[in-house]
Amino acid sequence: MKKRKMFLRMIFASLLRRRSRMIVALLSVAIGATILSGLVSIYYDVPRQMGAQFRNYGANMIFTASGDELELAAVNNAAALIPDEEKVGVAPYRYENVRVRDIPVVAAGTDPEGAKATSPYWSVDGNWFTGAGEMMVGANVAESFRIKTGDMLEVTYTPMTDDSAADADNVSYFTVTGILQTGGSEENYIYMTLDDMSALTYESDRVDLAELSISAGAEELSGYADKINAADDVHASLVKRVTASEATVLTKLQALVLLVTIVVLALTMICVATTMTAVVAERRKEIGLRKAIGASDRSIIREFMGEGMLLGLFGGIVGSVLGFVFAEQVSVNVFGSSLIFRPLLVPITVIASIAVTGISSLMPIKSATEVDPALVLKGE
């Protein structure tokens, strides 16, 4: 039989045949590994989860014209530079002065789906406009004109050109589908689709700006903006109050999770060290015997370290599974969405668990080598 085989046979026998004692040690390692794995999962998933939360606060990138005019095609081309999976929504806007009941009002033409995605906090009493002949009215406008959902509105547009012949009014009719409440300036506008806006104003492709909601960190966003600006068709700028506060909250949250992880690691080490000290104290006679029959200090260290590391391995495997379950529960309860399973975390947890167990076993194992066989084996 090879020495290595006997070594493994001994440490497995020690763990398996002393189950009741070793289960306590295994539990301390497994709990530590569970919390470690769970917290690291959360640490890496927080940006994604928080990013999704922050998308509720509106657009974080704005496209404007880099030259005289901004065309819808240029907006679409620039938006295509951002990966689809990170793009929450793109809402192009075109604003025009129109008249309702002969009173000037600002009309905004947009893509309702895009606006819904970039401004999820907008509250609509009724329904969003979806197609031709439908309109959504800001709460202030609705109040001034005593407009309610279901009303038919006549909207008049007068082109501002030098050609007086072309200055004839263009009139369109819209059904009000809903009243928009935002608490902001958006309540002063009326909203229609870009196609209706084009039909009303005789212009087809011009927009004033586009709002984008992108699920990415501040650095990635800056990268996308630089890439878009380099193409020179569109000027992309970040909505600093959103991206900066997102970055600040993320940094603080990640720092908090990191701090808790370090504290848990330290507590696990203390726990494992205490357990190993108890294991060594309980086995002083056995250590004395091993030394008496010829075990060197190095052999004793190897055997106890082997046991400790095997505990770390088992604890790490149990911990990486339970850690994912723990992180998933936290994710579902706090962020309301599932966690992404990161397979790399399994070997990392196992290695960390082995390392932590190994390091925390050093002191107790060192004391094991100081056992004097003559003293502990003395007959009664």
Place this chain on the structure above:
Amino acid sequence: MSLLELKNVYKIYGDLHALDDVSLKVEKGEWVSIMGPSGSGKSTMMNIIGCMDKPSKGEVLLDGVDISKESKKNLTTIRRDKIGLIFQQFHLVNYLTALENVMLAQYYHSMPDEKEALEALERVGLADRAKHLPSQLSGGEQQRVCVARALINYPEIILADEPTGNLDEANEEIVVDLFHKLHTEGTTLIVVTHDPEVAEVAQRTLVLRSGKLSKEVVNENFTGKIHFDS
């Protein structure tokens, strides 16, 4: 040259002389008993001969080497290579089977050999108990496993500390018979005991009193067999 020679050995703890100018010789293949009351220095002498302690003064020559001058590390090597230890409390590793306990001594000495370890258990009549844990064995059986472990590496000396102290008469007889067998095969035996019946089985009995060798009795009618009074 004697296999073991103690020359004017002292072991002093403060004012206490646990061993006080002890000199003795043990020849190869000899069976010697060391007797004495509690506190006479038996255990101290056993620890020094067993390379688990060093004398305060004097020389201890084992196979010509003065072990009183050796480092702790070298003493471990000498103990592993030359001495087989048997204890009153058996001291088996409780989570290893009888066979694995014997193989443990092989593991530290050279290379574990399951077949050889099984043969050693066969010699002490425990081949059928090889897979049992110490808790599943009687005291006598545990002591026989201890004997098998002590002899597995063919040591120069088997050093037994009260080997029958925890055994009933039947098991005491079995263990003494095993010693007789080992002696016949040429093994040197040093048995520390306070039991006169066990001590008298040996070829020679040394009596310790207050750390000094007070008496030496040679067994003229040596048979290697135990005779109980009752």
